[in-house]
Amino acid sequence: MIISSFVWLLQDFLQVLVTRLILAPEIFLLAALYKLISGPQSPRRAAKWIWFVFFGGVLWDLRWASVPGMSGLLNVAALASVYWIWDRTPTAGRSALLFAAIAGGAHLFSGVIHYLAWALPGQAAMRTFAIQQLLMIPVLALLCVIYAFKASNTHV
């Protein structure tokens, strides 16, 4: 969780850099999802991550949005959904590709809800949303490579 906290700061750092241009990809959420699925699967551990991403989202909203709580809710929904799918997938099927699909889907879901919640979802907002989703791809690819590498070493 310490690493994920630094990832939150990194996302904040990136958002400061690109303010008024684009939205930084939600690398905090992606990193949390990765840490959740790459560690031992236990409900107690998952519950800790739920509260971790919730507070991460609340703090993000306090810094960057006018309505605190929304990102927290979306992060919790994304993390719970990913855990639910991952937990029900047989160990043999828990591949990097599956992680990419569900983590990418969670990021997309979060982005779409944010986009719909914006006061003026126009062409500029759509472009911002699209760029954010595109920027997510390399981050997700990196996490997939790390997961695949780790899985091959530990024979998961």
Added chain:
Amino acid sequence: MVSKLNPILVNTLLAFLCGLLLIWSSSAFPGFVRAMVDKWGAALYLPEVPALELRTLVQATGNWVMERKSLQDRNSELELENLALRTALQQELAPEPQDSSEMIGARVTLRYPDAWWKEIRIDRGSKHGVRSGAPALSDGFIIGKVASVGEDYAWVELVTSSSFMLAAVVDDTWDLGVINGDDRGNIWLLYTPPEKEFQRGMIISTALVGDYLPPGIPIGKIWGEGDLRDGFMPQKVVSGAHLTQLYSVQILRTGGAGGGAD
């Protein structure tokens, strides 16, 4: 399985409740939320300083580049304007061309950029004695010949025009050739035999071809050989006149060939 999911469900629902409570509180207690936002922003100030500095640096660099480009563009515009003004001034300051018994002095009044090496228009025409086919000179060198004549203007085809043809002779060897341009500022002496060795600097003059064009008017000097073509070795010629700065020319008064107004 249900017992395994229970902690997840419970914590998820609790987190949802907290989230909804926060969203509600943001409208119910805006002052409290604003205070939280301010405190969190202040806490993040220090970690965000490097990003702010980096962003400022990037923006400053971008602005500098944009400003530099804008200044360069403006500078180019001013240089062009300056050149145009200087050219106009030089034309105004050029001495009034003087007529003589052999020459008609004329000012260049038009030279199209897209036909820069082809033709010029002068302010003397048939009523001043200009005749079609008459040679035009500058600094004592032939620079073209009158192609068409109006009452008070005439068009001169330049020696650098690809349609310009003029019989010429190399003064030192008496070899004959034809002067021709290429529309790009070059002048060539065509139809010279390849076995002849011409030296750089040899003078080329007009050959005797008719009474409207006297022989012996200098054209320029040989500069070097071209590429062998159709059994001949063209010689590159440099004009003795400043073809890029033609502000006034002299038209030779001729008695033959030329007609009146075209």
